[in-house]
Amino acid sequence: MKTQLTFFSEAEAPTANLKASRSGTFLDNMSLPIHRWFRYSAGFSAQWVERVLDDWQIDSRHIVLDPFAGSGTVSVVCDTRGIRSIGIEAHPVVARACKAKLSWATLIERFSAFAEQTVKSAKLSPAALSQYPSLIQRSFDPDSLAVLDSLKTAWFSLNDESHESELVWLAITAVLRACSKAGTAQWQYILPxxxxxxxxFPDIAFRRQIEMMKLDMRWMQNRVKESLGEVISTDARHCSDSITHKVDAVITSPPYANNYDYADALRFEMTFWGEVNGWGDIHDKVRKYLMVSSSQHSSHDKLDAESLLSLSMVEPIRKELTSVVHELSRVREMHGxxxxxxxxxxxxxxxISLVLHQLRRVCRKGAKMCWVIGDSAPYGVYCPIEKWIGELALAAGFDSYTFKKLRDRNIKWKNRKHRVPLxxxxxxxxG
Ligand SMILES: C[S@@+](CC[C@H](N)C(=O)[O-])C[C@H]1O[C@@H](n2cnc3c(N)ncnc32)[C@H](O)[C@@H]1O
Structure with a gap:
């Protein structure tokens, strides 16, 4: 099958709707330049990050760190203000998407030419659909998959690891969900x-994505000369050796202890690109680099509760943690x-304690941190996560912590019977 691709002129491209929003989710970012290039459900609001930077009076003299950078909301906001930033992200594909976003300063003509060349080559690339695992076959109509496959083949043949190449990789990756007929559950789990x-339609979606990215690149390049953001694809639990400058401020949101499996979030995209072949691959390719926040992870690693509780890293909260862990161990016997x-x-x-110790090493004395965090109650057993993180931060060498509730949360524990307020x-x- 051959693909039918042409480009929109810039005049036809969807105009940037830059309206401001007050609420605090990544959805708000989908109307903001650069942020909107890749939808990441786990992200937080860019406008909220701006308010924190304003309150702290962070400017071009400072360095901001996000040890759980995700799709790079903090980094992109810092770029819009000419502030240096460092983002640490352990999920290789999320980190790659984040890095591509920070390539907004690439010459637009080069990006555009690369995208056009990809389209031209795609027209000559016969699609090979039978190679795809069932997840992908079930998620697309054959015609759509043929177009996407041709784009992918063309991209592979042209890839030179340049910024423009990575930007086009992002454009293809970003439209996959929209072109799939499969539903997406909360938090990006794909439901074929x-x-x-x-x-x-993939050809239209791809062209629109390219035009939107060009528009946003122009918008940003008219305001700021270069990106001052560095994205390091590594594990925040051991990141301090990769950070060479002292950090003034940390704005972040870690995974919550609520059984959401970040490794699974982009399984669909990784399967399309041939980076994983099925569920089994996910642990070795992604999950083992992430901090433990899902029971799949702790089961796979066959973790032992008593050994974990004896670690010096959890000493400051050991008493309370032990009683919660023992209760969870008792209650699990009553669940199928x-x-x-x-x-x-x-x-x-x-x-979390490991990450806080790394942060203490890289933050200058008197640094400020803000963590967006939620508590949790697996099997109805309450875990005061924000208090534990605060206590662990003191033990790591920070001076003080305070918690301010933003909202009540009714976390969707699957089949949950408990009514513990969160x-x-x-x-x-x-400190
Ligand atoms: C709540 S999300 C952060 C989203 C981000 N604020 C944004 O706006 O896109 C948490 C992120 O932490 C990442 N993560 C999990 N374990 C990590 C680790 N050990 N080191 C670095 N990043 C990790 C996950 O892959 C996920 O992208």
Missing amino acids: NKSKANVA GKKNYHTMVAAYCRD KEGLLWIE
Whole structure:
């Protein structure tokens, strides 16, 4: 099958709608230049980051760090203000998307030429659909998959690891969901057995994405000369050796201890690109680099609760953590799934403590941190996560912490029977 691709002129491209928003999710970012290039459900609001930078009076003299950078909301906001930033992200594909976004200063003509060349080559690339695993075959109509496959083949033949090449990789990756007929559950889990009503045509979606990116690049290049953001694709639990400058401020949101599996978030995209072949690959290619925040992770690693509880890293909260872990271990026997939430919670605290020690090493004395954080209640057993993080921060060498609730949260524990009230808010740490 051959593809039918042409480009929109810039005049036809969707105009940037830069309206401001007050609420605090990544959805708000989907109307903001650069942020909107890749939809990442786990992200937080760019406007909120701006307010924190304003309150702290952070400017071009300072360095801002996000140890859980995700799609790079903090980095992009810092770029718009000419502030140096460092983003650490352990998920290789999320980090790659983040890096591509920070390539906004690439010459637009080069990016445009690369995209056009990709389209031209795609027209000559016969599609080979039978190579795709069932997840991908079930998620697309054959005609759509043929267009996407040709784009992918063309991209592989042209890839020279340049910024423009990575930007086009991002453009293809970013339109996959919109072109798929499969539903997407909360937090980006793909549902091939559920179909959705609005499915985009890949040729149109790709052209629109390219034009939107060009528009945003022009918008940004008219304001700022270069990106001052560095994205390091590594594990925040051991990141301090990769950071050579002292950090003034940290704005971040870690995974919550709520069983969301970040490794699975982009399984769909990784499967399309041939980077994983099925569920089994995900642990070795992604999950093992992430901090433990899901029971799949702690089960796979066959973690032992008592060994985790004996670690010096959790010493400051050991008493309370031990009682929660033992309760979770008792309660799991009453549940069919026998999920390993007890080891998940213990390993989560160990990992947060490791990250806080790394942050202490890279932050200058008197630095400020803000963590967006939520508590959790697996099997109905309450975990005061924000208090634990605060205590672990003091033990790591920070001076003080305060927590401010933003909203009540009714976390969607699957099949949950408990009614434990949960909340999400801001943990301010200083020192
Ligand atoms: C709540 S999300 C952050 C989203 C980000 N604020 C944004 O706007 O896109 C948490 C991120 O932490 C990443 N992560 C998990 N474990 C990590 C680790 N050990 N080191 C660095 N990043 C990690 C996940 O892959 C995920 O992207």
